[in-house]
Each structure stands twice: as C-alpha cells, then as structure tokens.
Amino acid sequence: SQQGEEDPQALSIQEGENATMNCSYKTSINNLQWYRQNSGRGLVHLILIRSNEREKHSGRLRVTLDTSKKSSSLLITASRAADTASYFCATVPPVSQGGSEKLVFGKGTKLTVNP
C-alpha cells in the first residue's frame, strides 16, 4: 500500500546548488521520516518530523511538514557529489486511519550531484 509519493522521480544538479525533494501522502500520520540509500546499499535514517512539528534541521538538511496539504519537503543545501543517492520518505499511518502503525515508503527521488 503506497502512502508517500516523492517528486521529482529524478533530479540532477551541480555541486554547490540546493536540492529540494517533495513527498505527498494520503492519510493523517504520526510522523514522517526521510531516508537515504546509496546504490546497492541499505537505507540510512536522515530525519524524523512529528505531526505537530513544522520544520526541522539537521546539518545541511532542512525538512518541512505541512499536514494541511499532506506534504513534506527535504532541502539539501550546498550539495556535494557525495550526496548522490536515492531519498525516500516514509510515513506512519495510524491505526485509526486504517494503517498498521508501520513505516510505509514511497518510491524515492534519485538525486545526482555532478562535480
């Protein structure tokens, strides 16, 4: 059951530019998480934002959450070639909304940062 949808599917930028990825979801949520996956590797947790939070920062990452629009964005500032990866949003639909209180992942945004 797909909950989150990332946009765009692919993004190619130059080193030093900012990268913005968006995630839209369908039901209310407990929290929304962003993960990163390098090619052929496991996922790495980046940031968790709760439903009562609007913005969160971690280093060069900035995540916003708009529960009225059921959307979130991940901004990576001053991107580096090492940021090249796929980025996934994952949401936790509550049981009251038909969910199982388990993470549901989107299909991801593939980011390429060119040196």
Next chain:
Amino acid sequence: DGGITQSPKYLFRKEGQNVTLSCEQNLNHDAMYWYRQDPGQGLRLIYYSQIVNDFQKGDIAEGYSVSREKKESFPLTVTSAQKNPTAFYLCASSSWTGRDEQFFGPGTRLTVL
C-alpha cells in the same frame, strides 16, 4: 560496533529451491523487519516482529516465512512458492514500535537462475 548484519551479500537460487537469508542485530532492538525492494521501487514490507516468538505478515508475505527464536536474529526463508523472488532484500530493526527510526542492514541481492 553496533549494527545490523545481513548475509550473504549475493545469493543465487535455482527455481524450486528454498533459501534462507540471515539478519542479525546487536542494537538490543525489540522490533525487526524484512523488506523487499525491486528496481526503481520503494520498500515493501514482507514480515515484521515486535517480540521474540511473535511475528506478523506485512503487505507481501506470500511465499516467504520467518522465525524469531532469539531477539538478535530474524531469518527470512524465500520458499519455492514465491513466484518472482529476484529482488534486493533489506532487514531493519527499531527500538520498539513501527513509529521509530529504523536501522537497516546492507541488504542481500537474490537472483533466481
């Protein structure tokens, strides 16, 4: 070093064979998960376990089986009943509930010959 290990990294199976993928964690996490990832796709939940000797089916459990005899270990068996098993399999763990941050292993790539 705390973390999750998966083995093997690559696995080849002939049609009709069962294979078991290993997942071990030393993070003292209660919850463990198995996901399947197909090319260009997100992760789909196969099975999860929140406590030893208990596990639940995820969205795509058909053709798979699991056990949770120890807190640290959550092996996944891909049976011959799984019609399209070629995929990347990821194991994860979290401290308790499905709401928490999950920690992932490096994955096992299974190919059916």
